[in-house]
Amino acid sequence: MMLQTIPVVDLQDFRSDSPQRQQDFVLAIGAALEDIGFFAVVNHGVDSALIQSAYHVAQTFFELPEAVKRQYEDPQLNGQRGFTSFGREHAKDHPVPDLKEFWHVGRESHLPNLSPAEVAEFQLVMSELYAQLETCAASLLEACALYLGESRTLLRDLTINGDTILRVIHYPPVSIEAHPASLRSAPHEDINLITLLCEATAEGLELLQRDGTWRPIHAVEGQIIVDSGDMLQQLTNGLLKSTTHRVTNPDSDRTRRFSMPYFVHPRPEADLTPLLNCVTQTGGQATFPPITAGAYLQQRLQEIGLKGKG
Structure with missing residues (x-):
């Protein structure tokens, strides 16, 4: 097994x-998010067979003709549900689009999910995966809150009725005509609180270390990769790090890659003003301005090209 x-x-x-095992877990993930902003979790409760089923139905969808896929792309949804076509999204401050296409599944109470009629099991499989990842994320957020010295439910409760999104990504083989500066996913930080990344079907994920070098993160069977996003960094006044990461292009021009990140978001009205406890732990001065989660998200959707300015 790959280490x-x-x-x-x-x-x-x-x-x-066991209180000791619980405490050891809390300290381990907190230290990891303070240091590099990433850790991997095993025995996470997300069914491995379900993950594989999700990748199977995803591949079936992405292999449909382009005209069929585009029937499920609604510009009015700003990429928040259904299909987003290849080359539409770019990383913040990166001028060249990423080499990917994707599908979004979200909470039905916010926006109705689209369902591709051509892939009968798609919606059922993705909805169940969304639910299992939500349960896993709730536990991880409880542990994070305890590490911060807050009440166990503080972070978890922020996500009740939040804008959490399951993104199903297809990175096609890289064309020889691709822009020299284009990557499958250019260097970026996630917007949200935490991200849970189901084991990808190929390598390529890397995080930026403090010395300016890139560390590969392996796609290991049975592991979910977790990282902290900008909203958690803001809320903790920089105590927990939102680390730059990317997905590199493969050596072979025939390699494709699928991945499924689950972006855990607070509800739109949630206050992301830095927690006083975290301000105290980081020098006593708030270094991030007050903002709601909804305002933060809309600002970033414009920056990455999924929402027009206006």
């Missing part, structure tokens, strides 16, 4: 009856 390059934790430690 992972980031800390690996076992979620069953946090869910156990």
Whole structure:
């Protein structure tokens, strides 16, 4: 089995009856998010067979003709549901689009999900995966809150009825005509609180280390990769890091890649003003301005090309 390059934790430690195992888990993930902003989790409770089923239905969809896929792309949704075509999204401050296409599944209470009629099991499989990832994320957020010295439910409660999104990504083989500066996913930080990344079907994910070099993060069977996003960095006044990462292009021009990140968002009205406890731990001065999660998200959607300015 390939060894992972980031800390690996076992979620069953946090869910156990042992206070020591729970505390060790809390300290491990907190230290990882303070240091590099990433860790991997095993025994996470997300069914591995379900993950594989999700990749199967995703591949079936993305292999449909372009004209069929575009029937599920609604510009009015700003990329928040259904299909987003190849080359539409770019990283913040990066002028060249990413080499990917994707599909978004979200909470039905916010926007109705689209369902591709051509892939009968698609919506059922993705909805179940969304639900299982939500349960896993709730536990991880509880552990994060305890690490910060806050009430166990503080972060978890922020996500109730939030804009959490499951993104199903297809990175096609890289064309020889692709722009020299284009990457499958250019260097960026995630917008949200935390991201849960189901094991991808190929390598390519890397995080930027403080010395300016890139560390590969392996796609290991049975592991979910977790990273902290800009909203959590803001809320913790920079205590927990939102780390730059990218997906590199493969050596072979025939290699494709699928991945499924689950972006955990607070509800739009949630206050992201830095927590006083975290301000105290980071020097006593708030370095991030007050803002709501909704305003933060809309600003970033414009910056990455999914929402027009206006």
